[in-house]
Structure formats: structure tokens, C-alpha cells
Amino acid sequence: MFSSRVPPVLRRNRLTEAIATRRAAGQPVLDLTLSNPTHAGFDYPPDLLSPLSDARALSYDPQPFGSLDARRAVSHEYARQGLDVTPDRIVLTASTSDAYSLLFKLLANPDDEVLVPRPSYPLFDHLIALEGIRAHQYNLEYHGAWTIDFDSVERALTNRTRVVLVVCPNNPTGSFLSHADLERLAAACAARRVAIVADEVFADYELEPGAAAAAGRVSTRGDVLSFALGGLSKSAGLPQVKLGWIAVSGPDAVVSAALDRLELICDTYLSVSTPVQVAAPELIGRGAAVRSQIAERVGTNYRWLASKTAATSCTCLRAEGGWYGVLRVPSIEPEEDAVVGLVTNDGVLTHPGYFFDFLHESFVVVSLLPQETAFRDGVTRVIRHFDCTSQATVPSRDHIE
Ligand SMILES: Cc1ncc(COP(=O)(O)O)c(C=O)c1O
Numbered sequence: 001m002f003s004s005r006v007p008p009v010l011r012r013n014r015l016t017e018a019i020a021t022r023r024a025a026g027q028p029v030l031d032l033t034l035s036n037p038t039h040a041g042f043d044y045p046p047d048l049l050s051p052l053s054d055a056r057a058l059s060y061d062p063q064p065f066g067s068l069d070a071r072r073a074v075s076h077e078y079a080r081q082g083l084d085v086t087p088d089r090i091v092l093t094a095s096t097s098d099a100y101s102l103l104f105k106l107l108a109n110p111d112d113e114v115l116v117p118r119p120s121y122p123l124f125d126h127l128i129a130l131e132g133i134r135a136h137q138y139n140l141e142y143h144g145a146w147t148i149d150f151d152s153v154e155r156a157l158t159n160r161t162r163v164v165l166v167v168c169p170n171n172p173t174g175s176f177l178s179h180a181d182l183e184r185l186a187a188a189c190a191a192r193r194v195a196i197v198a199d200e201v202f203a204d205y206e207l208e209p210g211a212a213a214a215a216g217r218v219s220t221r222g223d224v225l226s227f228a229l230g231g232l233s234k235s236a237g238l239p240q241v242k243l244g245w246i247a248v249s250g251p252d253a254v255v256s257a258a259l260d261r262l263e264l265i266c267d268t269y270l271s272v273s274t275p276v277q278v279a280a281p282e283l284i285g286r287g288a289a290v291r292s293q294i295a296e297r298v299g300t301n302y303r304w305l306a307s308k309t310a311a312t313s314c315t316c317l318r319a320e321g322g323w324y325g326v327l328r329v330p331s332i333e334p335e336e337d338a339v340v341g342l343v344t345n346d347g348v349l350t351h352p353g354y355f356f357d358f359l360h361e362s363f364v365v366v367s368l369l370p371q372e373t374a375f376r377d378g379v380t381r382v383i384r385h386f387d388c389t390s391q392a393t394v395p396s397r398d399h400i401e
Pocket of ligand 1: 094121199243
């Protein structure tokens with residue numbers, strides 16, 4: 001009765017069971033996977049969303065790409081980041097997920113392929129499967145910084161590849177796309193008439209000063225059809241408002257052909273509500289107040305994480321931006337056992353590396369959004385867990401001798 005776009009079995013996994021069991025026993029779980037900024041103790045001005053009640057929204061004037069005023073405001077957002085994107089190349093969406101869905105409809109036929117970075121955003125599996133297309137993975141490799149493994153890109157490309165996804169900065173590795181990697185990727189994609197979709201939702205959040213300005217951005221490219229994705233969900237900490245956008249770039253003729261087709265797709269859904277479009281210029285401006293708080297929080301937590309883990313069995317990998325920290329942890333137990341044990345015995349919830357498809361074990365991913373006290377408490381428990389487990393499991397040198 002049901003399509004194979006949705007998995008046939010929807011079961012709770014061991015981690016979800018462990019959380020439910022602990023909560024049912026009345027024991028708290030300290031959540032280091034928190035990714036909802038509206039639940040992270042930021043100071044949202046109470047009237048922040050008042051532009052949504054603007055009376056101009058009482059009139060419905062549907063436009064496939066969204067109102068020109070709202071698209072101008074997005075264009076100014078790009079200017080704030082030092083990028084020149086004109087409003088006629090901006091398309092409003094209800095979210096980044098909505099943007100992916102529109103773009104996959106534009107670019108891929110059923111059973112066509114999309115190249116997805118590994119490790120990366122777990123939702124890609126569903127976003128791709130729900131469009132009836134297929135994911136092929138290419139690897140990011142870490143050597144003090146994350147870069148694209150181009151051999152794996154070449155291996156993954158086939159004559160059915162339509163899109164290469166990049167996430168900049170990536171969730172969870174925190175790596176921006178370097179100019180050199182973008183240059184190579186653009187050449188590979190342009191030669192095969194494959195489009196690039198760059199998810200830049202975290203572009204405002206650099207953990208290393210200067211990392212954002214030094215990153216390669218697809219909207220500067222005139223040689224390959226590219227789509228940059230952004231939105232208020234991260235840039236203003238307002239996921240509930242449901243406003244995202246796509247910035248289209250590339251050779252003029254291809255951009256124009258893409259926009260013609262995208263117009264038909266967007267016209268079919270008209271997914272961005274009128275109140276959100278009317279409010280967009282104000283909300284984008286007001287979002288700066290929340291963005292600065294988030295940037296301060298994730299920066300403080302990341303620096304603390306890096307220094308606190310320095311002399312422990314957990315290694316904090318270098319992150320240039322974003323909302324996540326990656327810990328390489330001792331592989332003394334399967335990753336799943338480790339994160340389940342952290343919930344059951346230490347009362348702290350983390351993401352296992354396999355959730356993001358790390359190439360090998362063992363990694364634990366923590367969100368940098370929680371309030372400082374909770375974050376430090378949770379990370380201290382994680383470090384203690386791995387320090388104690390490794391001491392208990394690995395015989396000391398003295399013992400061996
Ligand atoms: C890489 C990435 N893209 C997009 C999103 C979600 O954006 P939206 O709320 O606009 O769908 C997330 C959320 O965590 C994300 O990590």
C-alpha cells in the first residue's frame with residue numbers, strides 16, 4: 001500500500017530506547033544533541049515576531065519566487081557576507097528541506113543520483129529517498145583540517161549523477177569548503193553538466209576567525225550551475241518561522257533555463273506564507289540580535305571543549321564553523337554501546353559518529369548550542385566516561401611490564 005520512499009520498518013533504535021527508559025525512571029538526561037535554538041536559553045525579544053502581523057499580509061498576491069521586497073532583503077544578507085547576489089536570482093522557500101525538494105525535482109529524474117559528503121547531515125538520506133532518487137557518497141578526510149577526497153568523488157560520479165551536495169560549513173565536521181576544493185569540484189561538475197548544491201545555513205557561524213571570509217562560495221561561480229541555500233532557521237535562530245532561500249549562479253544561459261523551470265515548480269507549491277514574506281525584511285534585520293548570541297555561545301563552548309579535552313583520551317577535531325563539536329574517542333567499545341552507555345550510566349545524550357556516516361569508529365558529536373553550565377557538565381561526563389573506560393579496559397604499561 002505504501003511507497004518505498006519511506007522505510008518499511010520504523011522502529012525506535014537502542015539510543016531512543018535508552019533515553020525513554022531513563023526518562024520513564026524519572027532520571028534526567030543532559031542533552032548534548034540540542035539543535036533547536038529556541039530551546040537553548042537565548043534572549044529572544046518578546047516582540048521579535050511582531051512583523052508577522054503586518055496588515056499588508058491580508059492581501060494574497062502569489063509569486064512563485066516570493067515577493068521582490070523579501071528577495072531584496074535576502075540579497076542584502078548576501079551583501080553583508082560580502083557576496084553579490086541579485087534579487088532576480090533568489091528564490092524563497094519554506095525551509096532548507098523545502099529547497100532540497102524543489103531542486104531535486106528540478107535536476108533529477110527517478111533513480112538519478114546525488115553525491116553526498118560523508119560525514120554529513122543525516123537528513124540527506126530521507127530528503128533524497130523521498131524524491132525517488134539515489135544517494136552516492138564521497139568522502140571528506142581529516143588531516144588536521146577536513147578536505148574533499150577527490151578520488152572518492154571520481155569513484156562516485158556516474159552518468160546518472162545530477163547533483164553534488166556540499167555543506168559549508170559542514171554539519172558536523174565544521175569545515176568550510178576551501179577555494180581550492182571548490183575550484184576542483186566546479187571543474188569536475190561543469191565538465192559533466194552536474195549542478196552543485198551548497199548548503200550554507202551555518203555560514204554566519206565561524207569558530208575560527210576569518211574562516212567564513214576565506215571559504216569558497218558557489219554564488220561567486222560563473223562556470224557551473226550552482227544553488228546556495230540559506231535561511232532564517234540558523235541565520236536568525238528562527239526555525240519556526242519557516243523561511244529559507246536559494247541563490248542561483250552559473251553560466252547565464254543555464255541559470256536562466258533553470259529559473260524558468262524552477263518558476264513552474266515553485267508556482268505549483270507556493271510554499272512560503274504571505275505573512276512571512278511581508279515580515280522577511282524586518283525579521284532578517286532583527287535576527288542579528290539572536291545570531292550574535294548564538295555565535296558567542298558556540299564560540300565559547302567550542303574553545304572550552306578544545307581546551308578541556310586537550311589532556312584526555314578524547315580529541316577535539318578542528319572545526320572552523322557551525323554548531324557542532326566532534327570528539328574522536330577511544331575505540332574500546334562499539335560506538336553504539338558507548339552512546340547508549342553515556343545515556344544509561346552518565347545521563348548524557350550525544351550523537352554517535354555513525355549517525356553522520358563517519359568512515360570509521362569512534363566519534364562522538366556534541367552540539368555547541370547548550371547553555372555553558374550544562375555543556376560543561378555534559379562534556380565532563382563524556383570525558384570521564386572514556387577516560388575511565390579506557391583505563392579499565394586497556395592495561396597500563398606498568399601492568400604489562
Ligand atoms: C546542514 C543543515 N542544513 C539544513 C538544516 C535545516 O534547515 P531548515 O530548518 O531551514 O530546513 C540543518 C539543521 O540542522 C542542517 O544541519
